[in-house]
Amino acid sequence: MxxxxxxxxxxxxxxxxxxxxxxxxxxxxxxxLIRGAPPxxxxxxxxxxRHQVPLVEGTSVTFLYRGQVDEVRxxxxxxxxxxxxxxxxxADTDLxxxxxxxxxQSVLQYxxxxxxxxxxxxxxxxxxxxxxxxxxxANSVCRTGVxxxxxxxxxxxxxxxxxxxLQLFSRAMGESRNLLLYLxxxxxxxxxxxxxxxxxxxxxLKYSNLKTVLDNLIHRQEVAxxxxxxxxSPDRLAEYPDNENHVRFLTDEVVPLVERDYPIRREPRARGxxxxxxxxxxxxxxxxxxxxxxxxLLLQSGSFAFTDIGPNRRGPAFxxxxxxxxxxxxxxxxxxxxxxxxCGTYESLIYENRSMVPLLQSTGMDVRYTxxxxxxxxxxxxxxxxxxxxxxxxxxxWMVYE
Amino acid sequence: MHELxxxxxxxxxxxxxxxxxRLGVGEPVASITAGxxxxxxxxxxxxxxxQRQVVDLELHRRTEVVWEEDPDLFHAHRARQDRLQxxxxxxxxxxxxxxxxxxxxxxxxxxxxxxxxxxTRESAIGAVRLLDDEHLQRVRAEHERFESQWHPTTRDAVAxxxxxxxxxxxxSDALAIAGGHVAxxxxxxxxxxxxxxxxxxxxxxxxxxxxAGAMALSxxxxxxxxxxxxxxxxxxxxDAGLGCYRGLVPLPAAGGRLRLDDxxxxxxxxxxxAPDVCLPLxxxxxxxxxxxxxxxxxxxxxxxxxxxxxDWKAMAA
Numbered sequence: 001m002x003x004x005x006x007x008x009x010x011x012x013x014x015x016x017x018x019x020x021x022x023x024x025x026x027x028x029x030x031x032x033l034i035r036g037a038p039p040x041x042x043x044x045x046x047x048x049x050r051h052q053v054p055l056v057e058g059t060s061v062t063f064l065y066r067g068q069v070d071e072v073r074x075x076x077x078x079x080x081x082x083x084x085x086x087x088x089x090x091a092d093t094d095l096x097x098x099x100x101x102x103x104x105q106s107v108l109q110y111x112x113x114x115x116x117x118x119x120x121x122x123x124x125x126x127x128x129x130x131x132x133x134x135x136x137x138a139n140s141v142c143r144t145g146v147x148x149x150x151x152x153x154x155x156x157x158x159x160x161x162x163x164x165x166l167q168l169f170s171r172a173m174g175e176s177r178n179l180l181l182y183l184x185x186x187x188x189x190x191x192x193x194x195x196x197x198x199x200x201x202x203x204x205l206k207y208s209n210l211k212t213v214l215d216n217l218i219h220r221q222e223v224a225x226x227x228x229x230x231x232x233s234p235d236r237l238a239e240y241p242d243n244e245n246h247v248r249f250l251t252d253e254v255v256p257l258v259e260r261d262y263p264i265r266r267e268p269r270a271r272g273x274x275x276x277x278x279x280x281x282x283x284x285x286x287x288x289x290x291x292x293x294x295x296x297l298l299l300q301s302g303s304f305a306f307t308d309i310g311p312n313r314r315g316p317a318f319x320x321x322x323x324x325x326x327x328x329x330x331x332x333x334x335x336x337x338x339x340x341x342x343c344g345t346y347e348s349l350i351y352e353n354r355s356m357v358p359l360l361q362s363t364g365m366d367v368r369y370t371x372x373x374x375x376x377x378x379x380x381x382x383x384x385x386x387x388x389x390x391x392x393x394x395x396x397x398w399m400v401y402e
Numbered sequence: 403m404h405e406l407x408x409x410x411x412x413x414x415x416x417x418x419x420x421x422x423x424r425l426g427v428g429e430p431v432a433s434i435t436a437g438x439x440x441x442x443x444x445x446x447x448x449x450x451x452x453q454r455q456v457v458d459l460e461l462h463r464r465t466e467v468v469w470e471e472d473p474d475l476f477h478a479h480r481a482r483q484d485r486l487q488x489x490x491x492x493x494x495x496x497x498x499x500x501x502x503x504x505x506x507x508x509x510x511x512x513x514x515x516x517x518x519x520x521x522t523r524e525s526a527i528g529a530v531r532l533l534d535d536e537h538l539q540r541v542r543a544e545h546e547r548f549e550s551q552w553h554p555t556t557r558d559a560v561a562x563x564x565x566x567x568x569x570x571x572x573x574s575d576a577l578a579i580a581g582g583h584v585a586x587x588x589x590x591x592x593x594x595x596x597x598x599x600x601x602x603x604x605x606x607x608x609x610x611x612x613x614a615g616a617m618a619l620s621x622x623x624x625x626x627x628x629x630x631x632x633x634x635x636x637x638x639x640x641d642a643g644l645g646c647y648r649g650l651v652p653l654p655a656a657g658g659r660l661r662l663d664d665x666x667x668x669x670x671x672x673x674x675x676a677p678d679v680c681l682p683l684x685x686x687x688x689x690x691x692x693x694x695x696x697x698x699x700x701x702x703x704x705x706x707x708x709x710x711x712x713d714w715k716a717m718a719a
Contacts, residue, residue: 157414191440222631390631398625400437401614401654402411402581 029055030062030097038092053127054142059103061142063087064127065096069116072096076110077139077375078346084113105146106346106373107380109139132379134207141379151216152209152382158219159185163211163230168257172248173239178232179254181262182211184218184225192263194226194270194393196296197250199240199279201230207378213385221397222390229258237317240275240282242324247286251293269337272296272392276381277303278321285324287335295337296392300381301344304352325352332359338366340388342381344374405608406647407690407699408616410683411581411655416451417686417700418610422576425608429455432574436461436590437582437614448578456578457570461590464563468593471559475552479593482548486541486641493537494638500530501636501670508666527673534639534674538622542642545592555595564594571603581613581654584625588618588641597644604646613654616683619646624675626653628661637671647691651675653705656682665709672705680705681714689714 033039033047044066055062065072065087072087087096102108109132111122124131125140132141166179180201184193204210210230217223231254233239239246255271258264265271273283273294280302287294305318306325312318339360343353350371360367370387374380407421422431433456435442442462449456469476504526510519554560571577577600579587591597600609600619609619617623626637653660661667662682672680679696681689681704688699704714 186441188440217631386631394632396583397627397630399585400581400583401617402413402437 028057028060028062028099030064030099034090038090039095041093044093044095048127053125056142056144059101059144061100061102061108061144063098063100063110063112063125063142065112065114065125066094066127067114068094069096069114071113071115071120072098073113073115074098074100074110075113075122076108077377078108079348079350079375080346102142102144103373104144106142106144107146107375107383108142108144108346109375109377109379110142111139132207132377134378135203139377146373149383149386151220151222151386152213153216154212155216155219158215160215161185161211161218162187163205166257168253170249170253172245172253177249179257180205180230180232181258182214182228182230183262184227185215186225189263191225192265194224194272195229195255195258195264196226196272196274196298196393197229197231197254199231199233199273199275199282200236201228202232203378204276204381205230208382208385210382210385213382214389217386217389218395221395221400222386223395224393225395226393227258227262227264229254236278236282240278240285241320242281242285242289242327243320244289246282247289250286251290255293268293268295270295272298274298274300274388276300276378277376280304281321281324284328284335288328288333291333291335294335297336297339298388298392299339299341300384300388301342301347301349301376302353302356303349304356305349306352306355329359332363334363334365336365338392339368340392341367341369342384342388343369343371344376344380345371346374347376349376403693404604404606405690405692406604406619407608407610407688408619408647408650408652408681408683409610409612409699410685410687411613412451412685413447415685416447417688418578418612419452421610421688421690422452422454422608425576427454427608428575430457430574431455431576431578432571433458434461434577434579434587434591434615435582436465437580437584437587437618438462439583439586448580452578457574459567459570461567461594462586464567465590465593468559468563472557475554475557475559478548478552479589482544483589485544489537489540489544490638490640493533494636496533497530497636497638498634500526500533504530504670504674505666508670524673527670530674538639538642541639545642554593560593564599567594567599571599574607576607577603577609579609579611579615579618581615581617584614584617584623585640587614588623588643591618591644597646600644600646609646613683616652616654617643619644620650620652621645621648622651622675622678624651624653626656626671627659628664628667629659637674649678650689650696651678651680652683653680654683655685657684662705662711667709668705668711669707669709672707672709676707679714682711 053064063074074085087098089096112125113120113122128140130141131138161182161184164181166181167176170177198204218225271294275283280299283297287297303321304325305314305322306329307322312322343350357369368391431454433445435458443458445456445458507523507526611619620643623640623643624637625640628635687701690697698714702714703711706712
């Protein structure tokens with residue numbers, strides 16, 4: 001059984017669409033401002049005070065930049081649109097703007113490329129306070145009708161879990177590795193918990209608020225109390241694409257260590273692997289190499305590049321990925337029991353992820369797939385966690401009234 | 403008969419103590435925290451709040467003892483639970499389809515003759531009621547079959563625990579039933595025959611129940627959440643409850659679980675379970691049954707059939 005997009009997401013989307021104004025392109029606020037004589041400085045000041053930037057009007061988004069510069073370009077990461085788009089200057093002013101058409105429920109991360117003479121620099125949008133962070137820095141964020149989910153923000157009513165630092169010497173990796181272990185609030189030794197192992201765990205904590213998300217979803221009873229082992233590879237490009245040493249590290253070292261010291265349910269259906277991008281590849285390959293061990297997979301924006309014919313065109317880092325995915329596609333077996341797959345429709349990987357769905361379904365696994373109008377980023381992965389975790393590790397929401 | 407008071411969640415806004423003080427409740431207070439499962443008996447916060455000695459009845463632990471001593475009963479219980487779960491799945495399957503027309507009809511305000519539309523709405527809601535009633539009858543039949551075949555309270559393992567429970571209750575000045583997992587709580591209370599124990603107890607002493615505790619004592623347990631991350635979010639009848647009171651459908655933490663600003667959902671909820679009063683029990687809220695009548699507590703509201711959430715004053719029990 002699988003579902004393309006959850007009923008709730010579809011419902012929200014439908015509701016949002018019905019609320020949207022019709023074609024607003026002709027009546028945009030920016031057009032009102034610049035109609036006739038050029039606006040004065042005071043008029044521009046007033047305009048900026050009255051509007052949140054970027055201005056979202058129906059499906060039209062107006063980006064603004066104010067300053068004496070030679071050129072401003074929008075640099076974004078939406079696959080399918082020109083990645084660099086120039087702003088127009090409002091004549092005789094220091095105001096520049098760009099109107100972009102974006103579907104409702106979209107999230108766009110971007111920077112501005114501001115050029116003066118020969119010097120160009122990428123900057124965050126000074127008129128937009130919303131930021132998203134990732135290992136490479138930060139981006140500005142534009143949303144059309146979609147809000148930051150409340151369950152991603154700290155909830156004072158939610159009891160916090162603990163994050164412990166562990167260290168283990170990995171024979172598979174030939175070195176010591178740090179491991180973070182999330183224990184849910186009200187952890188009890190006399191209870192047995194599911195285990196979720198997370199690739200790039202530190203990044204999930206830092207950029208996707210994973211601890212807050214877990215605290216909140218467990219507090220709301222939407223996700224079962226679970227123990228989460230968070231790994232962080234020092235060389236993910238080498239270790240993640242179908243690397244037997246990595247598989248041994250997770251399966252033969254991390255899991256036994258946690259099972260030895262903590263009350264873990266030991267059946268496969270209570271054991272999950274999660275990862276994004278290359279981390280999703282690592283999760284799938286790990287389960288594929290050890291069928292019957294990992295009963296649940298949460299794969300976000302997997303880098304499931306493959307070739308039907310000819311060489312891989314995504315660069316050498318993808319060579320081992322393509323080799324694995326091609327092998328997997330030839331012989332998928334039944335690596336897990338339940339797989340939650342998500343991908344942003346603004347990612348270059350959307351084709352590969354969509355292609356993966358029927359293949360996974362053909363194995364008899366329980367597959368659920370969801371898309372969002374978002375990109376290859378930690379906010380997208382954060383915002384899909386409720387759907388994924390609550391499906392894979394459902395909490396007693398329906399039964400618990402405290 | 404003494405007072406029965408039902409409350410909303412107690413964790414963030416405990417309001418039991420003033421009621422105990424008002425009724426002059428002494429010590430000890432017996433508690434049931436089986437709904438907390440492995441946290442059963444962690445009653446420090448409750449003791450601090452009540453400022454009285456609290457003795458937990460340990461129904462969760464006692465149940466484990468019974469299962470160990472009486473494996474036949476355990477297996478029979480598991481078999482019943484499997485059948486109940488299957489019944490619930492089948493009921494849920496039909497419920498999806500029964501609720502949809504009722505919801506759609508309640509949303510329509512178009513060119514139909516108003517009387518014709520209202521009659522059709524009532525018919526659609528009636529179909530849901532029939533389904534609920536049939537499900538409840540089938541669930542009751544499962545329990546009756548189990549009880550008549552196994553007579554659990556007369557079996558040695560259960561009777562021994564029940565004797566201890568009766569002794570503790572006889573020494574206690576009040577009974578406080580906490581929330582948690584409503585099915586776990588209900589099963590434990592049912593195993594030890596708490597419908598009868600509470601009927602005896604409340605003849606002389608007050609009973610306080612909050613959240614799932616209030617649900618377990620009712621005559622019809624309705625599970626609800628309008629926005630679950632998975633599934634349709636259709637309120638569903640789970641079980642009959644212990645039947646300690648009638649006329650109310652308690653809705654703990656309704657403010658967070660229900661879309662109370664959605665008049666169609668509220669109206670359908672109220673009309674479906676009428677004539678029972680659907681009573682939100684958020685933190686700080688309560689209702690008490692005195693001399694056969696329900697009296698509203700602080701900020702009490704109810705789900706009105708017109709889809710609004712109205713102030714609730716009182717009703718006959």
